[in-house]
Amino acid sequence: MCCAGYSNEGTRTVVNDADLERLHRCIELAEEALLAGDEPFGSVLVDADDRVLAEDRNRIADGDHTRHPEFALARWAAENMTPDSRAGATVYTSGEHCPMCAAAHGWVGLGRIVYAASSQQLSGWLEEMGVPPAPVRPLPIEVVAPDIIVEGPAPELEDAIRRLHRRCHLGE
Numbered sequence: 001m002c003c004a005g006y007s008n009e010g011t012r013t014v015v016n017d018a019d020l021e022r023l024h025r026c027i028e029l030a031e032e033a034l035l036a037g038d039e040p041f042g043s044v045l046v047d048a049d050d051r052v053l054a055e056d057r058n059r060i061a062d063g064d065h066t067r068h069p070e071f072a073l074a075r076w077a078a079e080n081m082t083p084d085s086r087a088g089a090t091v092y093t094s095g096e097h098c099p100m101c102a103a104a105h106g107w108v109g110l111g112r113i114v115y116a117a118s119s120q121q122l123s124g125w126l127e128e129m130g131v132p133p134a135p136v137r138p139l140p141i142e143v144v145a146p147d148i149i150v151e152g153p154a155p156e157l158e159d160a161i162r163r164l165h166r167r168c169h170l171g172e
C-alpha cells in the first residue's frame with residue numbers, strides 16, 4: 001500500500017471530481033442522519049445520464065438495524081427501474097456497503113459503487129474509539145458481489161467522515 005490509501009486492493013480506481021461532488025452530498029445526508037439520532041451514513045442513486053433518482057440515509061434509531069441507505073436504494077431500484085437502467089446506474093455512498101447491502105446491490109443488478117470511506121477504514125476508527133465490533137463482518141464489497149465495479153476510497157473526504165463518526169460515538 002502507498003500514499004493515502006488510494007488503492008488498497010489493487011483493483012480500485014481513484015474517484016474523479018464529479019464523483020467527489022456526489023460523495024459530498026452523501027456526507028450531507030450522513031450528517032442529517034446523525035442530527036436525527038441515526039448513524040452517519042448517506043447514499044445517492046444516480047442513473048446512466050448522471051441524474052439523481054433517489055437519496056437516503058441511515059435510519060436505525062428505531063431499532064431496526066437493517067435500515068441502511070444502500071439497502072433502501074437497492075429495493076427502490078428493484079421497484080422503480082428496469083434491469084437495464086439498474087445495470088447502468090451508480091450508487092454513491094459515504095461508507096462502503098456492508099455485506100447485507102452489497103448483497104442487495106448485487107441481487108437487484110445495480111451497476112457501479114463509489115464510496116468515500118472503506119469498511120476497513122471505518123472498522124479501524126470504531127476500534128480506536130472503543131466501539132464494540134459489529135455483529136456482521138466488514139467484508140469488502142468485492143468479496144460479497146465480485147462483478148460490481150467498485151471505486152473508493154476518497155482520501156479528500158476521510159477527515160469529514162471520521163469526524164461524523166466521532167460525533168456519533170463520542171459526542172464530540
Ligand SMILES: [Zn+2]
Binds near residue numbers: 099100101
Ligand atoms: Zn449496509
